[in-house]
Amino acid sequence: xxxxxxxxxxxxxxxxxxxxxxxxxxxxxxxxxxxxxxxxxxxxxxxxxxxxxxxxxxxxxxxxxxxxxxxxxxxxxxxxxxxxxxxxxxxxxxxxxxxxxxxxxxxxxxxxxxxxxxxxxxxxxxxxxxxxxxxxxxxxxxxxxxxxxxxxxxxxxxxxxxxxxxxxxxxxxxxxxxxxxxxxxxxxxxxxxxxxxxxxxxxxxxxxxxxxxxxxxxxxxxxxxxxxxxxxxxxxxxxxxxxxxxxxxxxxxxxxxxxxxxxxxxxxxxxxxxxxxxxxxxxxxxxxxxxxxxxxxxxxxxxxxxxxxxxxxxxxxxxxxxxxxxxxxxxxxxxxxxxxxxxxxxxxxxxxxxxxxxxxxxxxxxxxx
Amino acid sequence: xxxxxxxxxxxxxxxxxxxxxxxxxxxxxxxxxxxxxxxxxxxxxxxxxxxxxxxxxxxxxxxxxxxxxxxxxxxxxxxxxxxxxxxxxxxxxxxxxxxxxxxxxxxxxxxxxxxxxxxxxxxxxxxxxxxxxxxxxxxxxxxxxxxxxxxxxxxxxxxxxxxxxxxxxxxxxxxxxxxxxxxxxxxxxxxxxxxxxxxxxxxxxxxxxxxxxxxxxxxxxxxxxxxxxxxxxxxxxxxxxxxxxxxxxxxxxxxxxxxxxxxxxxxxxxxxxxxxxxxxxxxxxxxxxxxxxxxxxxxxxxxxxxxxxxxxxxxxxxxxxxxxxxxxxxxxxxxxxxxxxxxxxxxxxxxxxxxxxxxxxxxxxxxxx
Numbered sequence: 001x002x003x004x005x006x007x008x009x010x011x012x013x014x015x016x017x018x019x020x021x022x023x024x025x026x027x028x029x030x031x032x033x034x035x036x037x038x039x040x041x042x043x044x045x046x047x048x049x050x051x052x053x054x055x056x057x058x059x060x061x062x063x064x065x066x067x068x069x070x071x072x073x074x075x076x077x078x079x080x081x082x083x084x085x086x087x088x089x090x091x092x093x094x095x096x097x098x099x100x101x102x103x104x105x106x107x108x109x110x111x112x113x114x115x116x117x118x119x120x121x122x123x124x125x126x127x128x129x130x131x132x133x134x135x136x137x138x139x140x141x142x143x144x145x146x147x148x149x150x151x152x153x154x155x156x157x158x159x160x161x162x163x164x165x166x167x168x169x170x171x172x173x174x175x176x177x178x179x180x181x182x183x184x185x186x187x188x189x190x191x192x193x194x195x196x197x198x199x200x201x202x203x204x205x206x207x208x209x210x211x212x213x214x215x216x217x218x219x220x221x222x223x224x225x226x227x228x229x230x231x232x233x234x235x236x237x238x239x240x241x242x243x244x245x246x247x248x249x250x251x252x253x254x255x256x257x258x259x260x261x262x263x264x265x266x267x268x269x270x271x272x273x274x275x276x277x278x279x280x281x282x283x284x285x286x287x288x289x290x291x292x293x294x295x296x297x298x299x300x301x302x303x304x305x306x307x308x309x310x311x312x313x314x315x316x317x318x319x320x321x322x323x324x325x326x327x328x329x330x331x332x333x334x335x336x337x338x339x340x341x342x343x344x345x346x347x348x349x350x351x352x353x354x355x356x357x358x359x360x361x362x363x364x365x366x367x368x369x
Numbered sequence: 370x371x372x373x374x375x376x377x378x379x380x381x382x383x384x385x386x387x388x389x390x391x392x393x394x395x396x397x398x399x400x401x402x403x404x405x406x407x408x409x410x411x412x413x414x415x416x417x418x419x420x421x422x423x424x425x426x427x428x429x430x431x432x433x434x435x436x437x438x439x440x441x442x443x444x445x446x447x448x449x450x451x452x453x454x455x456x457x458x459x460x461x462x463x464x465x466x467x468x469x470x471x472x473x474x475x476x477x478x479x480x481x482x483x484x485x486x487x488x489x490x491x492x493x494x495x496x497x498x499x500x501x502x503x504x505x506x507x508x509x510x511x512x513x514x515x516x517x518x519x520x521x522x523x524x525x526x527x528x529x530x531x532x533x534x535x536x537x538x539x540x541x542x543x544x545x546x547x548x549x550x551x552x553x554x555x556x557x558x559x560x561x562x563x564x565x566x567x568x569x570x571x572x573x574x575x576x577x578x579x580x581x582x583x584x585x586x587x588x589x590x591x592x593x594x595x596x597x598x599x600x601x602x603x604x605x606x607x608x609x610x611x612x613x614x615x616x617x618x619x620x621x622x623x624x625x626x627x628x629x630x631x632x633x634x635x636x637x638x639x640x641x642x643x644x645x646x647x648x649x650x651x652x653x654x655x656x657x658x659x660x661x662x663x664x665x666x667x668x669x670x671x672x673x674x675x676x677x678x679x680x681x682x683x684x685x686x687x688x689x690x691x692x693x694x695x696x697x698x699x700x701x702x703x704x705x706x707x708x709x710x711x712x713x714x715x716x717x718x719x720x721x722x723x724x725x726x727x728x729x730x731x732x733x734x735x736x737x738x
Binding site for chain 2: 183228259260356
């Protein structure tokens with residue numbers, strides 16, 4: 001029953017995406033060939049922002065029906081990477097360090113969160129972050145602003161936290177309402193308190209060899225930590241990152257490369273994404289498309305980290321929905337050597353890394369080692 | 370004769386690299402597993418900078434002897450992408466725009482270059498940049514500092530140019546002598562004048578969707594311009610970038626991705642780099658290893674952009690050496706559909722893009738369109 005719901009939902013999404021995909025493709029071709037540009041221009045390469053548009057997943061491959069001969073029916077052999085218990089272990093370590101810090105310096109780390117609007121998912125994420133702070137002894141402050149607030153109000157709240165010496169980490173819960181300029185707002189976050197690692201200078205320092213950002217974005221850092229703790233060698237391995245968001249896909253690909261994987265980035269305009277994916281030793285997927293990655297997309301023995309969390313209807317669940325990852329879990333566990341579940345895989349690690357970044361920031365600020 | 374010299378040189382380099390490669394690999398494994406770290410640490414992931422070391426190309430594949438059955442002997446079918454003439458066309462356009470700017474505003478763009486030490490190659494590059502400025506009517510200033518100068522002297526020179534309103538572009542010729550902190554120095558370049566695009570915030574803005582750096586690094590921008598002007602579609606194509614330097618490989622991979630290619634990054638620790646490369650529709654190589662990319666590395670019909678320029682002994686050449694690319698040109702022209710030559714391919718484009726960035730900067734500063 002649940003299975004049918006998921007499949008039919010995915011099918012509807014795929015049909016909608018295909019239409020959007022065709023529209024986008026024709027628009028890109030026009031932009032890339034510069035047909036909409038003045039002929040007096042010296043260079044023909046288009047401005048980069050004109051190339052941006054939402055990722056619309058809808059390639060020629062069929063997400064629903066594997067090619068014949070690719071049905072997956074063997075035994076479940078993959079190890080399940082238990083993000084919940086690994087995150088718990090890390091949080092215990094953080095709580096212990098916070099106690100030690102308090103004992104020696106009289107101070108504890110502080111995290112400040114700015115939440116704009118009343119998105120239910122954002123409210124849940126923020127609540128979980130505040131709760132995790134409380135449990136580890138980290139101070140937390142929350143500023144909630146109305147959905148129709150002005151840019152200046154967000155920037156003022158940010159600036160206040162940038163100045164406050166008791167605050168070591170500042171984050172703006174994304175996504176912001178459309179009328180607000182995310183770029184302008186994120187640029188205001190002090191580099192020394194950018195515990196989300198979303199400032200472009202943090203991203204540049206993550207990308208560039210010989211440099212190191214003060215903070216690495218929480219989800220990518222959590223993925224790498226899961227891999228290392230699961231005994232997965234990254235150096236020299238082929239890795240595929242599915243999705244190229246600023247929040248997950250991009251920093252994950254940069255981080256895997258820093259760890260010397262050979263990284264390929266699969267996105268909504270990749271033709272035959274399953275072909276490249278099926279050559280990878282490590283697959284990290286953050287497309288936000290339920291069940292996109294089928295068993296036949298995977299190389300036998302691959303390690304699969306599923307960052308996708310998409311709510312799908314489920315009348316049997318307490319809230320009427322449940323979270324589904326990008327990976328068809330039932331198939332993946334029959335092909336891969338290790339898989340993260342959804343929920344209970346990457347999710348808990350993201351918050352643990354946020355706490356860890358906040359602790360690191362406080363240690364730097366208070367010169368406590 | 371020349372051929373023999375190149376091959377024997379390459380063989381020597383490969384042997385040396387293999388030794389270094391083994392040493393590096395064992396060092397990475399230690400670092401990645403955290404064996405050299407304190408057990409009290411909360412996270413096991415190592416600091417990123419500890420993962421950095423020079424790229425030592427020496428994979429298991431043999432750069433010199435293609436596997437049997439892979440000898441390339443067909444006719445030369447590839448189009449040769451004439452970077453020299455495309456760059457010349459762009460420079461004429463820039464010269465014309467500079468004249469128009471002078472006529473309307475009474476001002477011309479200004480580029481300032483800081484050269485530390487007396488590396489012969491750096492001196493040649495800088496001389497070529499100054500000459501190109503002169504030919505297009507752009508003002509240029511050069512500060513030459515001795516090899517043993519102090520960091521403060523470089524930073525003072527930079528700060529002076531950052532302040533000078535007649536200077537629209539500032540660049541520090543790389544590499545710097547080892548005693549100078551490249552990161553610290555490049556961070557001083559004003560974002561508004563960072564015509565090389567090497568500031569981490571410029572790199573972050575290039576990487577992040579929805580953003581756009583004020584300047585894109587010159588060589589990657591030149592590569593894309595060559596592709597577009599040669600009628601190559603980038604969107605949806607598989608691209609492989611060989612090399613991951615901050616100056617070429619990294620920004621080129623980010624830029625190709627912005628143009629919606631599916632990008633894989635091959636580096637010195639990639640196993641079987643020829644396998645991934647041979648699946649690519651577009652190959653951009655910037656490894657600095659002469660003749661690394663053999664014909665059998667290429668997919669028939671691929672487009673190949675060769676950024677490599679390595680001086681190799683050649684007694685018949687005027688200067689006793691000649692420049693050789695990463696690509697075995699004689700083989701590539703029999704497999705690819707289009708190839709850039711070395712010299713005369715990407716090289717002239719790099720300077721043209723520097724002029725273009727300087728002009729753009731002046732247009733922004735003087736609000737001239």
